[in-house]
Amino acid sequence: MAIAPARKPTTRVLFLVAPGEQPMFTRMNLPPFGTGIVTASLRDAGCDVDLHDLNSDLWRMWRAGEFTKADLRPFYDERAVLDYVGGARNDFLDSFADRLLAGKDIEAAQVVGISAGGDFSFLEMQSAVVIGAHLKRHYGKPIVLGGNNLDYLMQFHDAFHSWWTAVITHFDAAVTGPGEDVFVDLVGKLARERTQLPMARPAPSPGVARLLGDTVLRAPDAAHRILAPDFDGLRLDDYHNFVRDRPTASPRKQEADEMWNRMQLYQFPAYLSWLANETNAQQAGQGVSGRLVMPYVFNYNCPYNCAFCTESLERVKLVHATVDDIVEDMAGLAGKYQTPYFYLFNNYFNLVNGFVEEFASRVILNGVQLHWSDCARFNSLTYERLALMAESGCRKLTFGLETASTKMLKIIDKRVKLAEAERVLGWCKEVGIWADLEIITGLPHEDEDTFAETTDFLERNAANINYFNVNRYFVAPKSLMGAKPEAYGMTLRKFPDAYQRLLDANYRWLAEDLEFSYKPQNFRVYEFDEIDGRSAEQLADVIVPKIAKLNAIQSTDFSDAWRVLSMRQDRAGRTPARFNNETMSMA
Known part of the structure; x- marks a missing residue:
């Protein structure tokens, strides 16, 4: 008689997404992609993952009137949160974490993973450590933190030194880069050893932050791996x-x-898509139903060196899935979650030569019914390729133009040919693909003439541009411009109290009940003066008129639609920031 092999014990992981501000403003519209990737990896490795998005719990507490926005002030107090993480008593933070965690099977978990989110949200970042501290204090569970916000906090680790010191000292691990493999490794070690991993040890662990003396160090990131996200266990109706x-x-x-x-x-x-979703939700069951939109990524790391970008400082090997795997993943997600709708978040869709034709032909020939959007570059796109993309389900492409000044394009090494950009925008219009643009204003030494080149381009191509996002330039430390500011004509100003100043700005936005798009620019940690040019104060004085000029070029169709939908919801007075040319900062 054969003896069955002993079954390998299953590691039980409680995986939580820390809540942010969005549920208090508008409906969630996407399940958490990064968490879904790490969950897929953990489950592939044999872990039993109990997955919960605490945004769902916050939304229900908010709808039930259990708290007001102003009540959340302690989450926006640097010392209150970090003292709590260090062991101090705070009845509000402790009880709020307890309510968020109500009904979760904490005792069964061997390890707890917490995503601090990826939306540059301070409530996400602050609530993540509060929840972790609560679980440590009351249940003694090993805690692993992750999420794209940790990458943000690590880039500005000098400004957030107190946060990092508390996290590294009191938690078991904090993953600052791709987590799909690092989490599996950490969970295995923690479950086997049942002891804390000393993040402060001198030997580096891949992808895990550590302290060396008083210095916060970032270990080399692990490599990305392409996976289809796994959202099983979440309340999927909440993302409809x-x-x-x-x-x-x-x-x-x-x-x-x-x-x-x-x-x-x-x-x-x-801002308009969110409002339309809220309006339609009121008619659910009357010719309206909820559908998921699936987030998906099949390439990471960019081969270009745009000087403002966080990927410009270090060259990282391109990661790109095969066409077979991509189509299999997208068809599988469409079938599993009963939706044809996708938002792709790749560096850009047409990154690899020949990919467009191969992907489109595979989707069309296999009869896979998809609708999708993604980023793209103007380079190498032809009318024929765009027509194939449209036939395969492409509905919108977002292009990073940034500026239409030839001088500024050269300075930031964007490698965009303006004549080619205009041709591609026209072709998108012809084949039925909406074309959005990303525009940056406020770059160092952007003068009236260089700014006018951008506005002239936008006006000249207005009929072929669906919408353009106006971004105020910010200094990213992990970029060429951030690492070598003098080479780009600027000197940086760093604020010793940036952490609390940003927390205060975020609390004002929340407590004053402004529209969601007024969210402060949390990545604007540094200001800069131009070398032999304008001061930071002078640059701030001209930014609002620039944004006003850009917004005046936008199509009025969207603002008109917003006003019609707002009247149906009695939302008078809560207008999007772009209507008022607002750009919140730390001040």
Whole structure:
């Protein structure tokens, strides 16, 4: 009689997403992608993952009137949060964490993973460490922190030194880069050893932050791996985008419904898409139903060196999935979660030569019904390639133009040919792909003439541009411009109290109940003076008129639609920031 082999014990992981501010402003519209990737990796490794997004719990507490926005002040107090992490008593933070965790099977977990989110949200970052401290204090569980916000905090580790010191001292690990393999390794060690991993030890661990004396150090990041996210266990209804759905209507009406859905999910800018979703949710069951939009990524790391970008300082090997794996993942996610809608978050879609033709032909020939959007570069796109992309389900492409000044393009090493950009925008219009642009204003030594080149380009191509996002330049330390500011004509100003100043700005935004798009620019940790030019104060004085000029070029269709939908919801007075040319800072 054969003896069955002993079953390998399963490691039980409680995986939590720390809550941010969004549920108090608008419906969530995407399940947490990074958490889904790490969950997929843990489950592939045989772990039993109990997955929860605490944004869902915060949303229900908020809707039930259990707290006001102003009540959350302690989360925006540097000393209150870090003292709590260090063991001090704080009844509000402790009880709030306890309410968020109600109903979770904490005792069964051998290890707890907490995502601090990826939306540059201070409530995400602060609540992550509060929840971790609560679990340490009351349950003694090993805690592993992760999330893209940790990458942000590590880039500005001098400004957030107190946060990092508390985290490294009191938690078991904090992962600052890709977590899909690092989490598996850490969970295995913690479950086996049942002791804390000393992050302060001198030997580096891949992807894990550490202290060397009083210095916060970032270990080399682990490599990305392409995986389909796994969202099983989440309350998926909480991420529904409410779209028109009338299966018994005439083909003509169904076609009209689908066109509206594409507009809502792809054509509308974020502030309008969120409002349309809120409006449609009120009609759920009356020709409207909830559908998920799937986030997915199949390439990481950019071969270009745009000087403002965080990927410009270090060259990292390109990671790109095969076409077979990409189509299999997208078709599998579409079937599993019953949706044809995708938001792709790649560096850019047409990164690899020949990929466009191979992907599009595979999707078309296999009859996979998809709708998707992604980033792209103008380089190498032809009319024929764009037509294939449209046929394979491409609804919108976002191009990083940044500036239309030939001088500024050369300075930031963008490698964009403006004539080519104009041709591609026209072709997108012809084949039915909405084309969005990213625009940066406030670059060092951007003068009236260079700024005018950008506005002239936008006005000249307005008929072919769906929408452009206006971004105020900020200094990223992990970029060429941040690492070598003098080479780009600027000297940096660093603020010793930047952490609390940003917390205060975020609390004012929350407590004053402004529209969600007024969220402070949390990545603007540093200011700069131009060498032989303007001071930071002078640059701040001209930024609002520039933004006003850019916003005046936008199509009025979206603002008109926003006002119509707002009247249906009685939302008078809560206008998006772009309507008022706002740009919140630390001040």
